[in-house]
Amino acid sequence: MNETIVCVVGNVATAPVYRETPAGQSARFRLAVTARYWDREKSVWTDGHTNFFTVWANRQLAVNVTACVEVGQPVVVQGRLKVRTEVRDGQQQWASADIDAVAIGHDLSRGTAVFQRAGRPEAPATANRPEPNWETPPGPAGTPDEETTQRAPEAMAVT
Numbered sequence: 282m283n284e285t286i287v288c289v290v291g292n293v294a295t296a297p298v299y300r301e302t303p304a305g306q307s308a309r310f311r312l313a314v315t316a317r318y319w320d321r322e323k324s325v326w327t328d329g330h331t332n333f334f335t336v337w338a339n340r341q342l343a344v345n346v347t348a349c350v351e352v353g354q355p356v357v358v359q360g361r362l363k364v365r366t367e368v369r370d371g372q373q374q375w376a377s378a379d380i381d382a383v384a385i386g387h388d389l390s391r392g393t394a395v396f397q398r399a400g401r402p403e404a405p406a407t408a409n410r411p412e413p414n415w416e417t418p419p420g421p422a423g424t425p426d427e428e429t430t431q432r433a434p435e436a437m438a439v440t
Contacts, residue, residue, distance in 0.1 A: 299347040308343035355388035
């Protein structure tokens, strides 16, 4: 329950890598996020430090990311942040920041995109089952059945 949810805007730094595993589809790519600030002395926007995140997408999101996200495109990623630290080669501490994506989309403040709804996968065919009999069984002799009691009065008139 105590997860860190982030929304990150940046540029795709590597092509998405798609894999099918026994657990389902998965895709990952690197996202570069560069801070920009206004340099008052030079009166220009200046790039600051760049952070890199590994973005993980699963299931249908993985399929869609692989189909439409390319290197250099500006995207918005929302998901759970996971930061890991390790010691590599016994001497250097290494840190990585991963985002388990919930939603990924193109940043429309920097360009346009055309949305196309993804088709739903076909459900496996099931065995043919007979249609249920929804008709009401006739009532006991001498009592009107449900069908005759629901008819309009003129239909029940005796001529």
